[in-house]
Amino acid sequence: MKNFEFYNPVRVFFGKGETDRVGKECRKYGKRILLSYGGKSIHQSGLYDRVKKNLEAENLEVFELSGIQPNPRITSVRKGVEICKKEKINLILAVGGGSVIDCSKIIGAGAFYGGDPWDFFTKKAQPTSMLPLGTILTLAATGTEMNHNAVVTNDETGQKWAVVDPHIFPTFSILDPENTITVPRDQTVNGIVDMIVHVFEQYFHPTPETLLQDHLSEGIMQTIIETTPCLLAHLDDYNARATIMWCGTLALNHLVSTGVEDDWATHNIQHELSAIYDIAHGAGLAIIFPQWMKYVLDAIPGKMARFTEKVWNIPRNGKTDGELALVGIERTRQWFHEIGAPVSLGELQIGSERLEEMAHNAISRGPLGTTKKLGESDVLQILKMSLS
Amino acid sequence: MKNFEFYNPVRVFFGKGETDRVGKECRKYGKRILLSYGGKSIHQSGLYDRVKKNLEAENLEVFELSGIQPNPRITSVRKGVEICKKEKINLILAVGGGSVIDCSKIIGAGAFYGGDPWDFFTKKAQPTSMLPLGTILTLAATGTEMNHNAVVTNDETGQKWAVVDPHIFPTFSILDPENTITVPRDQTVNGIVDMIVHVFEQYFHPTPETLLQDHLSEGIMQTIIETTPCLLAHLDDYNARATIMWCGTLALNHLVSTGVEDDWATHNIQHELSAIYDIAHGAGLAIIFPQWMKYVLDAIPGKMARFTEKVWNIPRNGKTDGELALVGIERTRQWFHEIGAPVSLGELQIGSERLEEMAHNAISRGPLGTTKKLGESDVLQILKMSLS
Numbered sequence: 001m002k003n004f005e006f007y008n009p010v011r012v013f014f015g016k017g018e019t020d021r022v023g024k025e026c027r028k029y030g031k032r033i034l035l036s037y038g039g040k041s042i043h044q045s046g047l048y049d050r051v052k053k054n055l056e057a058e059n060l061e062v063f064e065l066s067g068i069q070p071n072p073r074i075t076s077v078r079k080g081v082e083i084c085k086k087e088k089i090n091l092i093l094a095v096g097g098g099s100v101i102d103c104s105k106i107i108g109a110g111a112f113y114g115g116d117p118w119d120f121f122t123k124k125a126q127p128t129s130m131l132p133l134g135t136i137l138t139l140a141a142t143g144t145e146m147n148h149n150a151v152v153t154n155d156e157t158g159q160k161w162a163v164v165d166p167h168i169f170p171t172f173s174i175l176d177p178e179n180t181i182t183v184p185r186d187q188t189v190n191g192i193v194d195m196i197v198h199v200f201e202q203y204f205h206p207t208p209e210t211l212l213q214d215h216l217s218e219g220i221m222q223t224i225i226e227t228t229p230c231l232l233a234h235l236d237d238y239n240a241r242a243t244i245m246w247c248g249t250l251a252l253n254h255l256v257s258t259g260v261e262d263d264w265a266t267h268n269i270q271h272e273l274s275a276i277y278d279i280a281h282g283a284g285l286a287i288i289f290p291q292w293m294k295y296v297l298d299a300i301p302g303k304m305a306r307f308t309e310k311v312w313n314i315p316r317n318g319k320t321d322g323e324l325a326l327v328g329i330e331r332t333r334q335w336f337h338e339i340g341a342p343v344s345l346g347e348l349q350i351g352s353e354r355l356e357e358m359a360h361n362a363i364s365r366g367p368l369g370t371t372k373k374l375g376e377s378d379v380l381q382i383l384k385m386s387l388s
Numbered sequence: 389m390k391n392f393e394f395y396n397p398v399r400v401f402f403g404k405g406e407t408d409r410v411g412k413e414c415r416k417y418g419k420r421i422l423l424s425y426g427g428k429s430i431h432q433s434g435l436y437d438r439v440k441k442n443l444e445a446e447n448l449e450v451f452e453l454s455g456i457q458p459n460p461r462i463t464s465v466r467k468g469v470e471i472c473k474k475e476k477i478n479l480i481l482a483v484g485g486g487s488v489i490d491c492s493k494i495i496g497a498g499a500f501y502g503g504d505p506w507d508f509f510t511k512k513a514q515p516t517s518m519l520p521l522g523t524i525l526t527l528a529a530t531g532t533e534m535n536h537n538a539v540v541t542n543d544e545t546g547q548k549w550a551v552v553d554p555h556i557f558p559t560f561s562i563l564d565p566e567n568t569i570t571v572p573r574d575q576t577v578n579g580i581v582d583m584i585v586h587v588f589e590q591y592f593h594p595t596p597e598t599l600l601q602d603h604l605s606e607g608i609m610q611t612i613i614e615t616t617p618c619l620l621a622h623l624d625d626y627n628a629r630a631t632i633m634w635c636g637t638l639a640l641n642h643l644v645s646t647g648v649e650d651d652w653a654t655h656n657i658q659h660e661l662s663a664i665y666d667i668a669h670g671a672g673l674a675i676i677f678p679q680w681m682k683y684v685l686d687a688i689p690g691k692m693a694r695f696t697e698k699v700w701n702i703p704r705n706g707k708t709d710g711e712l713a714l715v716g717i718e719r720t721r722q723w724f725h726e727i728g729a730p731v732s733l734g735e736l737q738i739g740s741e742r743l744e745e746m747a748h749n750a751i752s753r754g755p756l757g758t759t760k761k762l763g764e765s766d767v768l769q770i771l772k773m774s775l776s
Contacts (some may be wrong), residue, residue, distance in 0.1 A: 001403070001627065001630050001631070001634070002403065003401075003402060003403025003404065003405070003406060004400075004402050004403065005399070005400065005401055005402070006399075006400040006402065007397075007398075007399040007400070008396070008397075009395075009396075009397035010395075011393065011394075011395040012392075012393065012394040012395070013391075013393055014391060014392050014393070014394065014646065014647065015389070015390065015391025015392065015647070016391065017391070018391060209627040209630070209631070211611050211614060211615060211631055212607070212608065212611040212631055212634055212635055212638070215606075215607030215608070215610050215611050216604055216607045216608075216638075218603075218607065219600070219603030219604045219606065219607040220600065220603070220604075222603050223599050223600040223603050226599060227599060239389070239597040242389050242597070243389070243597070243599055243600055246389070246600050246646070246647070247600055250600070250604075250643075255638075255643070258402065258634070259402065259403070259634070
């Protein structure tokens with residue numbers, strides 16, 4: 001185990017009906033609220049009206065930023081920052097999935113910065129503070145509701161980059177599983193892939209002596225694997241939605257990565273896929289992760305063998321670590337397929353035309369990963385393996 | 389899963405050498421520090437000198453409260469509060485185990501209260517604030533370094549009671565496993581029993597649909613069970629000390645009890661044992677917990693059967709839940725015995741003389757537990773079962 005610092009001050013309100021505490025919670029931080037959200041889905045589900053009514057009952061003055069897209073754009077951030085500065089906003093209330101929340105984190109940080117908020121991504125500047133941020137999560141996936149990460153796309157340059165900074169934790173997050181009941185099957189699957197790959201990327205790493213973190217990660221993976229069939233059979237099952245929602249949060253609140261050299265190579269490669277083809281994040285991860293596993297297998301065969309035994313309950317039966325690992329990798333790929341995620345670029349009609357470009361972009365800020373340091377040719381090889 | 393609120397803002401610094409950041413961390417909160425600790429052990433280990441040097445290097449003015457005993461007394465709290473008020477202390481630095489930290493939490497809260505700090509325990513008053521509190525943990529056991537609990541004994545009345553309040557989280561905690569290397573075998577064992585029973589008490593409960601919490605709890609239990617033999621064979625093994633230390637913290641930072649009706653009956657019964665016989669907390673827990681399991685078995689046979697399979701890796705082999713549960717209970721008791729903990733009151737020369745008194749005191753604030761509500765006669769029965 002490596003030395004680490006752990007700090008996570010997000011206040012979580014979890015469960016049925018918790019949505020209705022939003023007005024009273026927001027009121028604690030002031031009267032001028034920026035309500036940020038995506039598009040029609042919160043109107044269709046009735047959540048928009050419910051939240052508005054709740055805020056108005058506390059006599060809060062509500063400003064709005066709508067139209068935040070999946071893979072949120074820096075142009076939305078700039079719009080939000082302008083409103084915050086002009087209207088002297090006291091708290092941002094982000095109602096939506098990871099994109100809305102990520103975008104709102106950077107808006108909240110941008111409100112304290114004189115320059116362009118894209119500077120936070122190029123490292124030209126660092127956040128120094130953030131407006132209080134409340135969230136109402138509507139999609140279990142990214143974990144942003146309880147962490148200090150934000151991913152935003154620069155629509156001018158096509159770069160999809162992340163900021164990780166201790167100033168951008170949400171102040172509070174309302175996790176009401178009923179707000180995810182209407183999420184369609186494909187988005188539900190993408191969210192599940194995203195969260196389990198988050199755990200994978202904190203579990204497959206080169207750090208020795210991380211037994212507790214291994215067990216905790218395996219516990220989250222097993223819970224996701226055991227719950228998913230039930231959820232996909234009954235998309236309106238409250239208990240399954242609740243379990244998956246809390247899994248998504250704990251998958252990336254940075255607890256399971258304490259003391260480990262986590263390896264985010266797959267997420268970085270996937271961001272390039274999304275930037276060029278605008279495919280769902282979860283879809284890209286399901287395609288690339290098993291190929292990444294094969295590519296780095298010889299660096300951590302013991303860990304991958306353990307994974308096969310503990311998470312997939314597949315006995316060793318005399319196999320070497322490497323042989324058992326291959327069984328686990330194949331089982332992982334098969335599971336992605338079973339739950340309805342794509343497992344090759346070909347399934348999405350993506351050919352080899354732009355693989356070089358993606359590989360080149362993926363390592364533009366340096367080599368990727370910790371298990372094996374991946375350069376451009378390594379990334380290209382993983383992308384080629386992902387074709388079919 | 390029940391609705392819940394989760395909030396834990398403690399900043400943890402974990403690992404070898406982290407002790408030396410104490411001066412710089414304390415300095416952030418002001419210049420006047422109350423250093424609170426127990427007795428000779430931190431002098432013998434050299435930790436006292438190291439901390440003092442570190443504080444002095446930052447030109448901090450250090451006041452001292454020493455002599456805080458195991459099962460800390462309200463009289464120590466009162467002394468500490470007096471120093472804080474008189475010397476206008478900016479931060480309390482607690483160096484020690486659970487007793488020193490618990491005592492310091494109530495001192496920090498008492499500094500903002502005009503009455504007697506025992507009022508927090510009788511519910512006559514509630515904490516409204518706490519002085520910033522830093523901790524350097526020297527014993528892996530109670531989890532107080534990352535939670536908002538404190539247990540203090542009233543030396544006049546013999547009551548050993550708890551306060552759980554959102555104002556009494558430590559501000560930061562330094563978890564340097566090297567500070568636990570010199571902990572003797574018996575205290576190491578007591579700490580291990582304490583932490584695993586914490587997980588038990590949040591795992592054996594009547595709430596349905598808690599799959600994620602179950603897996604996480606099982607992960608911590610398995611880690612403790614797998615690591616303990618190695619640690620007891622090599623008390624100076626850094627990796628084993630580090631794993632056990634992080635287990636102790638996560639066992640009671642209230643993450644694994646999110647959404648469950650945790651059942652603290654055993655801890656409450658044990659507090660009465662400690663109050664009368666002054667036995668080690670872990671010893672009392674190892675004796676009582678398996679008997680509590682037997683006594684409530686018929687309320688949650690499925691959970692206890694799951695425990696036997698998942699944590700002890702004992703296959704069902706056609707047994708009913710109840711039969712399998714009994715195997716798991718016996719295995720738990722045997723494990724306590726194997727690691728050197730007592731498993732009967734008889735082993736500690738405690739007879740039946742004062743069982744009625746303890747049972748009476750245990751339920752003085754109402755019946756105990758959630759799995760089964762335990763009244764005086766139930767507690768007496770469990771104590772009788774614990775005799776041999």
